[in-house]
Amino acid sequence: VTATFVSGPTIKVAPAQKNYRKVKLTKTKTITFTIKNRISKGKKDLLVGTVTSDSAAFVIVDDFCSNTSVSPKGSCKLKIQFVPLLGLQTATLAIPSNDPDAANTEIPLTGEGVP
Numbered sequence: 001v002t003a004t005f006v007s008g009p010t011i012k013v014a015p016a017q018k019n020y021r022k023v024k025l026t027k028t029k030t031i032t033f034t035i036k037n038r039i040s041k042g043k044k045d046l047l048v049g050t051v052t053s054d055s056a057a058f059v060i061v062d063d064f065c066s067n068t069s070v071s072p073k074g075s076c077k078l079k080i081q082f083v084p085l086l087g088l089q090t091a092t093l094a095i096p097s098n099d100p101d102a103a104n105t106e107i108p109l110t111g112e113g114v115p
Contacts (some may be wrong), residue, residue, distance in 0.1 A: 003071070008100040008101075009045060009099055010038045010101070011038075011045045011102050013026040013105055015031075016107065017107060018033075018108075019109075020082040020110065020112075021111065021112065024084070024114055024115070025084055027085070028081050028082060028084075029111070030081040031079065031080055031082075032076050032077055032079050033077065033080060034108070035065050035070065035075060035076050035077075035095065037071065037073060037077065039072040044069055044099060047069055048065050048076070049066065049100040051065055051066045051095050052093070054092050055091030055092075057083055057089040058080050058083075058093070058109050058111075059083055060076060060079070060081075061111075062077070070085070080109065082111055084112070084113025086113065086114075089110065089113060091108075091112050092111065093106070093109055095110075095113075
């Protein structure tokens with residue numbers, strides 16, 4: 001008897017958190033995030049659902065990941081733009097997927113709007 005173990009897809013997001021630091025109210029700052037399928041064994045695609053931000057201060061501007069399939073060892077990119085309001089802003093970037101260990105990956109975002 002031979003047993004073959006096939007692991008499910010494994011999501012990895014870089015950066016895993018982001019502080020946009022101080023941004024003037026008249027400016028914006030955009031950061032690129034990469035979602036990878038770091039599967040070690042097997043050939044399962046990572047199915048990414050709709051990526052969302054829970055704050056209007058952090059806007060998804062270029063999204064090549066939502067509702068896509070990422071092949072093993074493949075990746076996709078999305079950009080999040082910080083549109084500051086006065087003071088400290090926080091948000092959570094939610095990334096649903098079929099990773100059995102991380103079905104809803106959350107990325108904390110922070111930034112501060114300054115005059």
